[in-house]
Amino acid sequence: MKKKKVAVVGAGIVGASAAYLLSKESNIDLTIYDEGTGQGTSAAAGIISPWLSKRRNKEWYNMVKAGAAFYPGFLAEVMGSEPVPSSVYKRVGTLLFKQKDKQLEELLEIGLKRREDAPEIGELAILPPQKIKEMIPIYTKNKSALYASGGARVDGEKLVELLLSKAVRNGATLKRERITVERDGETYAIVSEDKTDTMDAVILAVAAWLPELLEPLGYDVDIRPQKGQLVEVNFDGYATEDWPVVMPEGEKDITPFENGTVVIGATHENEKGFDLKIEKSALTSMIKEASETFSHYFSTSSITSYRSGTRAYTSDFSPFMGEVPELPNVFAASGLGSTGLTAGPLVGKCLAELVLNKETPLPLEDYPIGQYVKKQD
């Protein structure tokens, strides 16, 4: 039987997850295209802890809640008989801080209620400063925090590398290049500088770059880029591997990884377009904030690296996915904003199921692509 030729364009967390899943299908001939500049996934902080947000968007919450719950089983499937490397993903718990202790009580109430249909939140407790110091010895403040044991951290870049290496091992072709898409009757042409590939189905997992790909095909796309910068510091000699993720009030979270590495950030800059320039003032102010809210051990002298990337937002901040209107067998997802690493593998699974003509694990009607991707008259 002739194999179905499928292109996955964009290999951030969404595209890499979809590609990995499709690479296991024997009747699919898969090619992955990814250029990589500005990728949200490799820039991300890596926090998987969506349950205690005050955002009132039910569909978004259902997506990120299901996305967080999807991770352990998905990774177990990816790894087969081997353990999930803790450098890629680990459930280390989350510590949430609030200005006042009363707000922590309120948050605990919310958490207990949400846990009824999201048991993956795990244990919930308000921890006094002493307990926090036992978990994270560099903590130098005197505030309590709400602890949720189900919170996790993921290294987006490493996870994508893992998924792509498995996909390639399963027979997929990976092309590190920028492409455009053209319609050619019933099929699609994927056009790069020196070659054109013909495809039966296409997944567009290109986040903030979706307008660039669909506008030449006559579409208006409600997606805008948002710049995010973050900074990495090193606490040499500290066993940071099991430190929980710290979410102080505000947007500068603290995400510990292995071997003393701690990531601080990120910024949310709406007016910078696709600019990726690192601004020293942003780095300094993130370090200053972490020092004020969490530990005076944070200082600019401990900076080891920094990075910036682009998030994709719709005008009402809602994510979408599905078949592009009037483009049969072209499927897209975008608008995952600042929680796309959390939702990404599950959204990738939905796109893979669409290619396979199977039911998606999330209801598509809750994420209507037609509202954000419109054919021009």
Ligand SMILES: Cc1cc2nc3c(=O)[nH]c(=O)nc-3n(C[C@H](O)[C@H](O)[C@H](O)COP(=O)(O)OP(=O)(O)OC[C@H]3O[C@@H](n4cnc5c(N)ncnc54)[C@H](O)[C@@H]3O)c2cc1C
């Ligand atoms: C600084 C920062 C911190 C973040 N922190 C978190 C966090 O802690 N938790 C969380 O859940 N989320 C976080 N996010 C959000 C999350 O990273 C994104 O929502 C998610 O990674 C988006 O994944 P994606 O696969 O849709 O797109 P991306 O990861 O952006 O990947 C899109 C890919 O498509 C490629 N591409 C685009 N156009 C083309 C083309 N024409 N040809 C070939 N390739 C193309 C790009 O080069 C890119 O590699 C953060 C984002 C940023 C920027």
